[in-house]
Amino acid sequence: QDPRVTFASDQLSLAREHRLVRDGGTRQDLGEKSNPLTRDIDQASAIGIVRMLQACDGQMFEEDTAVKYQRLLSKQVVQTLVEVAKRVELILKDPQDGLVVLSGCGTSGRIAFLVASRFSRRLKDVNQSSVYSYIIAGGDRALLSSQEAPEDDAKLGRLMLKEACEGKKRVVFIGVSCGLSAPFVAGQLDFCLRHPEVFTPVLVGFNPAHQARDEPIEGCTFTFRSVVQRMLELAQSQRAFIISPAVGPEAISGSSRMKGGSATKILLEVILSTAQAAAFSRAPLTETLRCGGRVCYLGWGTLAVLGLIDASECNPTFGAGEAQVGTSKNALHSTEMCLFLCVCLEDYEDIRGFIAGGYVELDNSEGPLTSLGPDFSISHEEFFRSVLPSLTDRDTVLLLYTHSDDLGEVAALARRVRERTSNLHAIYHRGGGDNAATDRQEVIDNLCSSALKISWPSPQTRISVHMQWELSTKLLLNAISTGGHVLKGKVYRNHMVDVQVTNSKLYRRAARLLQKLSGHPKSRCEEALLKAIYQSEQLTSAIPLSDVRAHTAAANHRSRVVPLALILLLTNCSLKEAESRLEQQPIIREVVVVCLS
Ligand code: F6P
Numbered sequence: 290q291d292p293r294v295t296f297a298s299d300q301l302s303l304a305r306e307h308r309l310v311r312d313g314g315t316r317q318d319l320g321e322k323s324n325p326l327t328r329d330i331d332q333a334s335a336i337g338i339v340r341m342l343q344a345c346d347g348q349m350f351e352e353d354t355a356v357k358y359q360r361l362l363s364k365q366v367v368q369t370l371v372e373v374a375k376r377v378e379l380i381l382k383d384p385q386d387g388l389v390v391l392s393g394c395g396t397s398g399r400i401a402f403l404v405a406s407r408f409s410r411r412l413k414d415v416n417q418s419s420v421y422s423y424i425i426a427g428g429d430r431a432l433l434s435s436q437e438a439p440e441d442d443a444k445l446g447r448l449m450l451k452e453a454c455e456g457k458k459r460v461v462f463i464g465v466s467c468g469l470s471a472p473f474v475a476g477q478l479d480f481c482l483r484h485p486e487v488f489t490p491v492l493v494g495f496n497p498a499h500q501a502r503d504e505p506i507e508g509c510t511f512t513f514r515s516v517v518q519r520m521l522e523l524a525q526s527q528r529a530f531i532i533s534p535a536v537g538p539e540a541i542s543g544s545s546r547m548k549g550g551s552a553t554k555i556l557l558e559v560i561l562s563t564a565q566a567a568a569f570s571r572a573p574l575t576e577t578l579r580c581g582g583r584v585c586y587l588g589w590g591t592l593a594v595l596g597l598i599d600a601s602e603c604n605p606t607f608g609a610g611e612a613q614v615g616t617s618k619n620a621l622h623s624t625e626m627c628l629f630l631c632v633c634l635e636d637y638e639d640i641r642g643f644i645a646g647g648y649v650e651l652d653n654s655e656g657p658l659t660s661l662g663p664d665f666s667i668s669h670e671e672f673f674r675s676v677l678p679s680l681t682d683r684d685t686v687l688l689l690y691t692h693s694d695d696l697g698e699v700a701a702l703a704r705r706v707r708e709r710t711s712n713l714h715a716i717y718h719r720g721g722g723d724n725a726a727t728d729r730q731e732v733i734d735n736l737c738s739s740a741l742k743i744s745w746p747s748p749q750t751r752i753s754v755h756m757q758w759e760l761s762t763k764l765l766l767n768a769i770s771t772g773g774h775v776l777k778g779k780v781y782r783n784h785m786v787d788v789q790v791t792n793s794k795l796y797r798r799a800a801r802l803l804q805k806l807s808g809h810p811k812s813r814c815e816e817a818l819l820k821a822i823y824q825s826e827q828l829t830s831a832i833p834l835s836d837v838r839a840h841t842a843a844a845n846h847r848s849r850v851v852p853l854a855l856i857l858l859l860t861n862c863s864l865k866e867a868e869s870r871l872e873q874q875p876i877i878r879e880v881v882v883v884c885l886s
Contacts (some may be wrong), residue, residue, distance in 0.1 A: 398425025443476025472801030
C-alpha cells in the first residue's frame with residue numbers, strides 16, 4: 290500500500306479523535322437541509338444546545354456503509370486526497386514556477402488563509418520555498434468581516450486567480466465551496482478548466498455533485514453544476530478532482546461555517562500534510578501518527594486566528610451586529626470537556642477576536658487593515674485601548690492559548706482583564722507530553738472563573754498537535770457563539786432566520802426558508818420578503834420581483850428582514866404590527882404564538 294494512503298488515513302482518524310461526542314446521528318448530506326437532531330434547538334437549555342452541537346459534530350466522522358454518499362473517511366475520499374497530495378508534492382519538490390492556491394468565500398476563504406499561512410510557515414522553518422497562496426472573495430477585509438457580494442462575482446474570482454498565478458507554469462488550485470454554490474469559486478474552476486496546461490483544478494465541498502447549484506451566473510454561460518459536470522468528466526483521467534463527502538446537515542441550517550468549516554480544515558490539512566511529509570520527511574510515512582454585553586476572544590497564534598474567524602462570521606450568520614448580548618453563564622460538563630456558554634441577555638456590541646502581535650502575527654497578504662475601521666483593529670494593544678476601559682461584568686473574555694505561548698504574558702493580560710470583569714475564562718491546550726502545571730498556569734487558573742484545560746498526548750509531529758489544538762478550539766468557539774445566539778432567539782426552530790440577505794445566494798436561501806417554514810408558495814414568500822426589505826405594506830410596480838441585485842442592495846440597510854417576513858406569512862398581521870411585536874420580543878417563535886393567539 291502507498292504509504293501516503295496510510296498517512297492520509299491516519300490524519301483523518303486523528304481528526305476523528307477530536308470529536309466531542311461518541312454517539313452519531315441521522316445521516317444526511319449537508320446542503321441546506323434541516324438537521325433532525327436540532328429541530329428544537331431554539332427551545333433548548335444551554336446544556337441541551339451543547340449536546341445537540343456535539344451530536345452534530347459527531348456526524349462528520351460517521352462511516353457509512355450504505356454507499357449512498359461518500360463520507361469523510363470513505364476509501365474513495367482518502368484515495369482522492371492522496372492523488373491531490375501527490376500533485377502538491379510535485380510542486381513542493383520543484384517549487385520554481387509552481388503554486389498551490391487555496392480559495393473560497395467567507396469561512397471557506399478564512400480556512401484557506403489559515404491553512405495556507407500555517408503550512409507556509411512550516412516550509413519557512415525548514416528552509417523551503419513557500420508554494421502556498423490563498424484567495425478570499427472580497428480580499429483580506431473578508432478575513433475579519435462578512436463580504437457577501439463578491440461571492441456572486443465569478444469574474445472577480447477568475448481575475449484574482451489569474452493575478453495570483455501570473456507567470457506560474459504549474460498550479461494546483463483548490464477551490465472550496467461547502468454548498469457547491471459560490472459563483473466566485475465557479476469562475477475560478479472554469480478558468481482552470483480552460484487552461485489545463487497550467488492548472489489542476491480541485492473542488493472541495495460537502496454536497497453530492499448532482500446537488501451543485503444550477504442557477505445562472507451573471508455574465509457567464511456556465512453554472513456551478515455545469516462546471517462540476519465538466520470536472521467529473523476530467524476526474525476520470527485524474528485531470529481534475531472533486532472531494533465532496535457528506536458530513537450531515539449543519540446544526541443551524543445552512544450555517545456552513547460550522548461543520549463545513551471544520552471539515553474543510555481537516556481535508557486541506559490532510560492534503561498539505563501528506564504532501565509535505567512525502568516531500569520532506571526523513572521518517573518513513575508508514576509510521577503512524579495515531580495519538581492520541583461583548584464576547585472577546587483574546588488569543589495567541591493560530592488559536593487567536595480561529596477566534597477572529599469565529600467572530601467574523603457572526604454577522605451574516607446571526608445578524609449579530611444589532612443583536613443584544615450580555616452574559617450569564619452555565620458551566621457545562623461532558624465526559625471529555627466542559628465548556629461555558631455566554632447567554633445573551635443585555636445589550637452588546639459584538640463578538641470580537643484579538644490576536645497577540647496583531648497583523649504581524651496574522652501575516653495576511655494585504656498587511657494591516659486597521660484603516661478599514663474599528664472592527665479591523667485586532668491586536669491585544671487595541672483591546673487594551675478601545676475595549677478594556679469599558680469592560681464590565683456583563684462582558685465575557687475568553688483566553689485562547691497553549692503551553693508553548695508566553696504564559697507570563699497570558700497571566701499579565703488576565704490580571705488586567707480581571708480588574709474589569711470577573712467573567713474571564715480560558716481554553717488552554719497542553720501537549721507534546723509536557724502536561725505539568727506551572728506556577729504561572731496556576732496564577733492564570735486562579736484569575737479565571739472557568740478554565741478548560743485540554744491535555745494531549747505526545748505527538749509525533751509538531752504540526753499534528755497544532756491541528757488538534759485548532760480543530761478542538763474551533764468546535765468550542767462555534768458552540769459558544771452559536772449557543773449564545775440560539776439562546777438569544779436568533780434562530781427559528783433550527784434555522785437561522787435572522788440572516789442577512791445581501792447576496793443572491795442569501796436572497797434565494799431566505800426565500801426558500803420562508804417557503805419551507807410558512808408553507809406558502811414562492812411568490813407569496815418573495816412578496817413578504819420584499820415588503821420587509823422595502824418597508825412597504827403594499828409593493829408597487831416600481832419593485833420588480835426579478836431584480837435580485839437591487840433587492841440585496843436595499844436589504845443591506847435593513848435589519849431583521851427575514852424574521853419580519855416570516856411573521857407576516859405566519860400570522861397575516863401588518864408589517865407595522867410585526868415590527869412593533871418584534872421590538873418588544875426578539876424571540877420569533879414567541880412573537881408568532883402571541884400574534885396567533
Ligand atoms: O454568504 C455567506 C456564506 O454563506 C458563509 O456563511 C460561508 O462561509 C460562505 O458563504 C461560503 O459558502 P460556501 O463555502 O458554500 O461557498
